[in-house]
Amino acid sequence: MVHLIKSLFLVGLECPLRMWFQIKRPDLIPETTSDERHRMEEGIEIGKLACGLYPGGQRIETENVSFDEAIAQTADLMEDESIPAIFEASFQFDNVRIRVDILVRAENNQWDIVEVKSSTGVKEEYYYDVGFQYMVLKSLGIKLGKAGLMHLNREYKYDSQNYKLDELFSLEDLTSEVLEREAVLAQNVRLFIEVIAAEQPPEPNISTHCRACIFFEHCPYHHAEYPTLLLPRIGKDKYESLRQMGIEDIRDIPGDFKLSDKQKMVKDCVTGESEYIAPELREELSKLEYPLYFLDFESFSTALPHFPGTRPYDQIVFQWSCHKQHQDGALEHFEFLNNDDNDPREAFIKSLIEMIGDKGTIIHYAPFEKTRLGELADFFPQYRDPLSQIIERLWDLLQFLYRNYYHYKMKGSYSIKKVLPILVPELSYDDLKIQEGGMAALGYIHLLNPETEPEMKADIRESLLKYCERDTLAMVEIFRVIREKTA
Ligand code: SF4
Incomplete structure (x- = not known):
């Protein structure tokens, strides 16, 4: 059974069809490159390092332990008031599973969530990343305090000794941003649970982000040999206007459609299967x-x-x-x-x-x-x-x-x-x-x-x-x- 996990949820927010592809057609997912593997390993190392800021915290093992066991271990540690923090705390609500990087015991029987990122700042997608976890815990009736994001401090200078963790990491409080998005989060969780269960593909979210989608070549919504997405600096609005006119291929763009000089030059080259050489080149x-x-x-x-x-x-x-x-x-x-x-x-x-x-x-x-x-x-x-x-x-x-x-x-x-x-x-x-x-x-x-x-x-x-x-x-x-x- 496929569960809704955070990485799928975040993909689904960008495009439900992409999420569906990820579940139903794993054979189309490109092999992880050595560079991507390195970044993942680095992310794991940073996650473990950040735990050093919570002495006395206990880790839930993720390898060779079933998810149900991890949930049971998490529950035991939450009961034990001598444990100030739980790393990789594991939970399930309905068909949704999460692991919280750091769950911190706060005052008044509350718990704070800390998501650790190897980035050097907060990105919009992190509100949904942390919000997804916040929502699951809330649905389970857990009393929540802050929803935080811990990232690397770009200004930290290494002095060749041990890393000074309190300087290396910055903790941002995202609670209000998460609460503002509660309704959207809940609505999408419901939608994506249905997508996971469905045999038929969901409606796509087609936009300029499709250019970077790993399923672009297999996506039934992109057939053109020279997609309009490849026009230099095509913005969302121009791309949408063309789509609404039913135009996918650069060669089909009507002559009176407003394009920049560069975009027009590209269109002329594609249409004539030719090259452009500026007179100023020599x-x-x-x-x-x-x-x-x-x-x-x-x-x-x-x-x-x-x-x-x-x-x-x-x-x-x-x-x-x-x-x-x-x-x-x-x-x-x-x-x-x-x-x-x-x-x-x-x-x-x-x-x-x-x-x-x-x-x-x-x-x-x-x-x-x-x-x-x-x-x-x-x-x-x-x-x-x-x-x-x-x-x-x-x-x-x-x-x-x-x-x-x-x-x-x-x-x-x-x-x-x-x-x-x-x-x-x-x-x-x-x-x-x-x-x-x-x-x-x-x-x-x-x-x-x-x-x-x-x-x-x-x-x-x-x-x-x-x-x-x-x-x-x-x-x-x-x-x-x-x-x-x-x-
Ligand atoms: S190419 Fe675009 S529409 Fe197709 S799956 Fe990817 S993101 Fe969705």
Whole structure:
């Protein structure tokens, strides 16, 4: 029997059909990526760490224990007044099951709920997340005090000792926000219990969020080859207007429908199965100064900071790759990958400054490199001047393409992984063990782990070097193809 649990409830709020797919068609759910797995493990670790703020609290085991047993254990601990808090407290009401991260014994026989998140702030969806638990406990007749959300404090600085839990975490009181949503919560719980029991799919909630839905390709409400959702910066209102006109495909948008210049250009490309090259493209390229440096960084960020002075989710750069192209077309490759388990950033900065010289345009893809350089200049003020000079020489190839180029096969995306197979089909990432930034970050985290075998470390290093080099080579090739289009 499928029970309504919190994760299903939150999916259902976005789209009941998506929730139905999740239950009835688990075969369509994409495999969890290693990056997602890492984030989940990190979330579990943070949840356990937060329990340290409630000394004397008791944990309900979740592994190898049936849900009914967990409910019984929770009831026993609630009876025992010497227990100040219960972790993973488990409850069922009707067909709804919940586990409360931290249930805190409060005054006057009341209980406070604390939901622990590895985020650094409160999001709208958390009101429903906490509210769902609040509602179940209330339905069971449990006297409730506060509904709280504990998240990481982005300003907390790690000092390389143990984490100072009272500084690492912030607790927000969401009680009033939860109470404001009580009626909506109750109504949706009833609706979703029916959806779970039904054989027929429910009504969908179609909107711009469909673009990110894992069932998009299987959803019976999206048939178009070039969905209007792929128009750049299409807002909810414009998307809804088109839908109400029965228009799903970009090619069917009538000529008098108001589109931005960019959206109109995309529509023209899709309709004509063609590409767009802006007249300004050649002039912009003529301003670049040789030698050209095609530069790419890799970084990792963890919820719990690793190095002294860093904060939750600080991006720690550990690798760069650079292809240097001279005016005659000659190409050289340079690279850096940190080689120990210390904070890699200072070695990263020094090697970069040494390699990059003081003239020539530095080409990067997306704002990532610029943002990281700014952060490095703030964290290491002794390198502010040379880093600022590097920042002044940056030129964003993605922004350049966004302004000046479109190919109908790009389907609204300018990501390098999408653009490369269209412009340079002979070059890909398919032969590499690491094929995207999330995998690279995870690879480096494995390198930092003292338990990783030396052979495995050597393999990861080699894969990281190949991946980052491929990124900058991809930029060189995309740039070459674009420049040839102006010849
Ligand atoms: S694509 Fe949209 S309508 Fe279809 S299941 Fe996903 S969210 Fe719902």
